[in-house]
Amino acid sequence: MKITSLALALALISILDAPAMAREQSITVYAKNFAFTPGTITLKLHQPEKLVFVGTQGTHGITIPGIGLSNVIVISSKPVSVEVTPQRLGSFIARCAVYCGIGHGSMLLKVNVVK
Ligand SMILES: [Cu+2]
Numbered sequence: 001m002k003i004t005s006l007a008l009a010l011a012l013i014s015i016l017d018a019p020a021m022a023r024e025q026s027i028t029v030y031a032k033n034f035a036f037t038p039g040t041i042t043l044k045l046h047q048p049e050k051l052v053f054v055g056t057q058g059t060h061g062i063t064i065p066g067i068g069l070s071n072v073i074v075i076s077s078k079p080v081s082v083e084v085t086p087q088r089l090g091s092f093i094a095r096c097a098v099y100c101g102i103g104h105g106s107m108l109l110k111v112n113v114v115k
Helices: 004-023
Strands: 026-032 033-038 040-042 049-055 059-064 071-073 082-086 090-095 106-113
Touching: 026 040, 033 082, 040 049, 040 082, 049 059, 059 090, 059 106
Parallel strands: 026 049, 040 106
Antiparallel strands: 026 033, 049 082, 059 071, 090 106
């Protein structure tokens, strides 16, 4: 009996949580020497989006003026979450903002903002 009640309670929690989870979508971008992965992300105009930056190697930075993101520092093992709401259509190229070594200059993240 107790197990049945527990199963029912868990099922209800799952159902009740479903809409909340749908709103909690995010895009995770990994940063290591010397790349952001994925190298391209796509956001929707005027739609809030949570970006989670996860450092797996080295220290990096990200600034994307086109979507209102500036000076996010990404270090290993400490994810950084930021919410952005793009206000301009277009493609924006962000370069790593913290010198991280010989491949720093080619460490890019492309952000497409679409309708
Ligand atoms: Cu760098």
